[in-house]
Amino acid sequence: MKSNKSKLIPSKQIDFGWFALRSKYLPYAYIGFGILWLLNCLTIMKSHWAGDDWPNSQTPYWIQWRYGSLSIWNVLTEALFWNGQWMNGAGRFYPIHWIESRFIFSYLQEHWEYKLYQTTSLALAGFLFAYVVYLLSKSHTLSIVTIMMLSLTVQFRRDFDPHIAFAVMLPSLLVRVLLAIVFSYLAAKSPKTLSGVGYGFAAGILYFMAMSTYEFGFLLFPTLFIAYLIGSKDKSHLREQSAKVMPKMLVIISPRFLPILVSWVGYGIFVFGYLRPNATSISGSYVLGLSSKSIPVFISQSFMGLPGLAFRSKDFEISFSILVIVLIVFWISKKSFDSFNGFLVKQEIINHKGGSLDDNNARVGDHGILLGFIALNLILAPGLMMSMQPSWWDRADLTHSYLGVMITEFGTALLLSILLLKSPFLKEYVLVNRIRSKKRKK
Amino acid sequence: MKKLTEKSITRMNKNFASVLCVLLALNLVHNLKVSNENRTREFQYEAWQTLTKSVGFFDEVKTSDIFISSNQNDAFETNAGSFYANSGKRLAYMFNTNVIWPDFSQCQLIAECQLSSVREKSISTIPNLTRGTFVPKLLASNRIDDWVGINSKENALSKSTIWAFDMFLMTPTTYFSYLVPFLSNEKQAQVDFLNLKAATVTNQFVNEFRPAIAGICLVQFGEIRKQSDQIMTIWRVPDLGFDPSGTPIKSPEKLDFKQVQAGTCANK
Numbered sequence: 001m002k003s004n005k006s007k008l009i010p011s012k013q014i015d016f017g018w019f020a021l022r023s024k025y026l027p028y029a030y031i032g033f034g035i036l037w038l039l040n041c042l043t044i045m046k047s048h049w050a051g052d053d054w055p056n057s058q059t060p061y062w063i064q065w066r067y068g069s070l071s072i073w074n075v076l077t078e079a080l081f082w083n084g085q086w087m088n089g090a091g092r093f094y095p096i097h098w099i100e101s102r103f104i105f106s107y108l109q110e111h112w113e114y115k116l117y118q119t120t121s122l123a124l125a126g127f128l129f130a131y132v133v134y135l136l137s138k139s140h141t142l143s144i145v146t147i148m149m150l151s152l153t154v155q156f157r158r159d160f161d162p163h164i165a166f167a168v169m170l171p172s173l174l175v176r177v178l179l180a181i182v183f184s185y186l187a188a189k190s191p192k193t194l195s196g197v198g199y200g201f202a203a204g205i206l207y208f209m210a211m212s213t214y215e216f217g218f219l220l221f222p223t224l225f226i227a228y229l230i231g232s233k234d235k236s237h238l239r240e241q242s243a244k245v246m247p248k249m250l251v252i253i254s255p256r257f258l259p260i261l262v263s264w265v266g267y268g269i270f271v272f273g274y275l276r277p278n279a280t281s282i283s284g285s286y287v288l289g290l291s292s293k294s295i296p297v298f299i300s301q302s303f304m305g306l307p308g309l310a311f312r313s314k315d316f317e318i319s320f321s322i323l324v325i326v327l328i329v330f331w332i333s334k335k336s337f338d339s340f341n342g343f344l345v346k347q348e349i350i351n352h353k354g355g356s357l358d359d360n361n362a363r364v365g366d367h368g369i370l371l372g373f374i375a376l377n378l379i380l381a382p383g384l385m386m387s388m389q390p391s392w393w394d395r396a397d398l399t400h401s402y403l404g405v406m407i408t409e410f411g412t413a414l415l416l417s418i419l420l421l422k423s424p425f426l427k428e429y430v431l432v433n434r435i436r437s438k439k440r441k442k
Numbered sequence: 443m444k445k446l447t448e449k450s451i452t453r454m455n456k457n458f459a460s461v462l463c464v465l466l467a468l469n470l471v472h473n474l475k476v477s478n479e480n481r482t483r484e485f486q487y488e489a490w491q492t493l494t495k496s497v498g499f500f501d502e503v504k505t506s507d508i509f510i511s512s513n514q515n516d517a518f519e520t521n522a523g524s525f526y527a528n529s530g531k532r533l534a535y536m537f538n539t540n541v542i543w544p545d546f547s548q549c550q551l552i553a554e555c556q557l558s559s560v561r562e563k564s565i566s567t568i569p570n571l572t573r574g575t576f577v578p579k580l581l582a583s584n585r586i587d588d589w590v591g592i593n594s595k596e597n598a599l600s601k602s603t604i605w606a607f608d609m610f611l612m613t614p615t616t617y618f619s620y621l622v623p624f625l626s627n628e629k630q631a632q633v634d635f636l637n638l639k640a641a642t643v644t645n646q647f648v649n650e651f652r653p654a655i656a657g658i659c660l661v662q663f664g665e666i667r668k669q670s671d672q673i674m675t676i677w678r679v680p681d682l683g684f685d686p687s688g689t690p691i692k693s694p695e696k697l698d699f700k701q702v703q704a705g706t707c708a709n710k
Contacts, residue, residue, distance in 0.1 A: 040470055046477035048484050054518050061523030065532060066588050151466050156476035164477055307465055315472045325474070326467040333463035341459075 032336025137365025188231025305412025378411025
């Protein structure tokens, strides 16, 4: 990191404001780690049809064969037919996925078009996640580290892989949940009740759509609740505690939060209270239960996002092209870390000089604990679901996971980022750089 | 706890950042590797596109004909829908052999076992197809506007030809397919052997071998160069030909469907 010391902290830049900070190091760190994330997502382009995408990619041809032409109405009726079959048969309700996937496969027929859509969806989910982390923490530091961590925790799997297969179901779910989190936060933070309720409705609708994309969304309700709590806290902070602040648990009955609650409860009652009891053929993975065998499933799945867990020795056979890729990624990573260090050091200097900064001495941000709970919710929800599915008992372990693993990967990225930024080592490092820059100034 | 010095912290940071850089690179390489691994069916998929989009091979196939195929699989591209989209020929259906004769595999091993009623069984199975059935409830309940419904009407398929058709990877670089009509013999499924057409699609520069059916080497009939990296060759059954050992042999006019099995012969 010598370049940091010599290039990134010239003495004439010591006295600077927020704009200077933003204009130099921050974008570089974001762009650098953003490019790494994009490169990771772009590896999807190398894949072919996989898993359920094989039969689903045939959708437009079946529709043409069956009805004579491919029209929006035909695609929609096909999607609703299959949704109906799964509703009545297995008691599942995920029409948004059926509609979305049928339209994707019908109108993105070329293999590369579909792969580009997959790549874009995953990349969008990652960037949106980084934005949500910033929104809730007000910490660029945490947001940057999170996007960097995503490039470590998002690992393609050799069994059920949600990144390169399964009709973009998981990225799509995540995008909707993340948007719902944004609106949930805004619902609480908005100064006007009417707009707060409006945001609440938007969050409720998006959340219902997320659950109707994949049932995993049902278990992510706590993330919306926590986002709402953070919004409430930020609002009360803005009002400097002068306004009435609702007790934490009572926010749940606030008209601003009510649409989200109604979505969640409504979906639960409809699926678990009506559809499942009336389903005609629940079998296989859709049977639910609990036993002592659930425990190892739950535990193993909680660690699936850890970096390197999906690596196998055969992944790293050396070739010229691989070496080139490694060197490029290493170079981008190195440059990104340099910019990030520059950003951290400047931040410390500003704080030391009593300057004001949004990232105000808050590498993890103002709500570190609550963000930790969000991370834990994302990490644990997929394992909880699988532990309740007897078909996964004796089957799920550290090498076998299911589609929800992508949610665990996102949660793990956030948790690791929080832990890294909370580590005393990093603080010491920044202090040392500050001392050095002072010496250089003298 | 041992107090960290400026030097040691700088070194630790350098090492830590380097480890992260290496991990980031390794993770990308891993993802790339896994992405690459699921390209195993890519050649089959591309060869199917070449075969079904080719002009000529399916000329004699008419609308509402029926294909019976051992390697038909709705889970992949080898299905009636994809065939229609690529060739423009709207089959009544492409059945898997096991749907028409559930004991097909066992029957192949027994000389006396006869595969019967190919036409009757194929036509009677059409109305049972459920894929994508949807008739909007607001419309008349007796409305039949989908292909399965149309072909389920009485006598709708009376003029249809039933074809034995198959396609599979013969070697990692050669995709093989044949097409031959069934004869109207409901007691025993036989094919019109002299009218059998075969095709190979290879991603090599030349064909590595000649295909054979029922122990008779096929003769080249035409070559269609689809793309620079794929050659499609059409083959036919000779009246007088050779078996794989080079012994002259006369081709039969009819052949029991069970005997329609592919093999290879050396190139001349």
